[in-house]
Amino acid sequence: MAPLQKKFEIKENKKLNETTFKIVFNAPEIASIAKAGQFVNILCENRTLRRPISICETEPDKGLVKIVFDVRGEGTAWLSKQKSGKKIDILGPLGNGFPCEKGNRALLIGGGLGVPPLLETTKFFGKKADAILGFKCKENLILLENFKQICENTYLTSDDGSCGTRGLVTDVMQDLIKTKDYDIVYACGPEAMLKSVAKICSENKLACFVSLEERMGCGIGACLVCACAVKVNGEVDYKHVCKDGPVFNAREVAW
Numbered sequence: 001m002a003p004l005q006k007k008f009e010i011k012e013n014k015k016l017n018e019t020t021f022k023i024v025f026n027a028p029e030i031a032s033i034a035k036a037g038q039f040v041n042i043l044c045e046n047r048t049l050r051r052p053i054s055i056c057e058t059e060p061d062k063g064l065v066k067i068v069f070d071v072r073g074e075g076t077a078w079l080s081k082q083k084s085g086k087k088i089d090i091l092g093p094l095g096n097g098f099p100c101e102k103g104n105r106a107l108l109i110g111g112g113l114g115v116p117p118l119l120e121t122t123k124f125f126g127k128k129a130d131a132i133l134g135f136k137c138k139e140n141l142i143l144l145e146n147f148k149q150i151c152e153n154t155y156l157t158s159d160d161g162s163c164g165t166r167g168l169v170t171d172v173m174q175d176l177i178k179t180k181d182y183d184i185v186y187a188c189g190p191e192a193m194l195k196s197v198a199k200i201c202s203e204n205k206l207a208c209f210v211s212l213e214e215r216m217g218c219g220i221g222a223c224l225v226c227a228c229a230v231k232v233n234g235e236v237d238y239k240h241v242c243k244d245g246p247v248f249n250a251r252e253v254a255w
């Protein structure tokens with residue numbers, strides 16, 4: 001379905017930790033068509049380029065679209081200061097989401113700001129999903145309770161051991177896949193994490209889809225800023241993260 005561009009009202013803006021914010025938009029047209037893993041492109045006042053942010057969660061019955069983002073630069077700093085009632089120009093939903101099939105047992109792996117884009121996918125699988133969430137430290141921890149309420153099991157790791165198990169999400173993953181029978185793995189997070197997850201899945205013959213992040217310009221496949229290398233018939237080719245992704249089959253990515 002074609003994305004739409006419209007001003008949508010902020011219903012709530014909540015600070016989740018020192019640098020991370022959750023904004024809930026009253027955006028029924030997007031909520032009714034968005035798929036898990038898609039993103040929206042947000043126009044931040046006085047900036048030409050829109051900022052791509054993944055859809056964290058939708059509530060189509062209430063017409064709500066939720067995003068969770070970190071303040072990185074000017075655009076996200078501006079967005080973090082906008083209050084309920086403010087109307088924001090949004091283009092979306094954009095990109096291809098995670099392919100989800102009922103009946104599958106899924107393992108979801110999120111690292112840092114890669115955690116929010118997995119929440120809607122987790123809702124699709126409910127108790128047929130386990131999640132591994134990894135953060136640098138407890139100060140960065142977000143959405144743990146949301147995942148715990150939905151998944152059968154939620155595992156937490158941190159780099160410094162200040163929350164959950166000390167170590168990497170892939171350490172927990174290696175242990176889990178020895179004892180549990182997953183059909184598919186979904187991952188979003190830093191590229192190094194995605195590359196390791198993809199390698200483990202390939203070695204264990206597990207289907208795996210990853211959500212990639214690239215700097216973006218237009219967000220709709222018109223400017224080539226977001227090119228990413230993929231393998232086509234053994235040769236390296238390029239695709240657009242905004243239009244062909246952000247979700248890719250991990251086997252397709254030229255890591």
Ligand SMILES: Cc1cc2nc3c(=O)[nH]c(=O)nc-3n(C[C@H](O)[C@H](O)[C@H](O)COP(=O)(O)OP(=O)(O)OC[C@H]3O[C@@H](n4cnc5c(N)ncnc54)[C@H](O)[C@@H]3O)c2cc1C
Nearest residue numbers: 049051052053054068069070072073074075076214215216
């Ligand atoms: C598909 C996709 C989904 C994303 N989802 C989330 C999310 O759910 N939560 C979250 O916190 N962040 C997410 N990001 C990253 C987010 O887009 C950047 O942090 C944001 O654009 C930074 O804008 P800025 O103005 O604050 O920073 P600046 O550095 O001032 O931005 C300057 C320019 O670079 C672009 N840019 C900078 N960093 C990135 C980046 N990492 N990816 C794409 N463009 C970038 C901006 O859009 C802008 O055009 C996502 C990125 C992509 C591509």
Ligand code: FES
Nearest residue numbers: 217218219223224
């Ligand atoms: S951002 Fe312009 S082609 Fe992807």
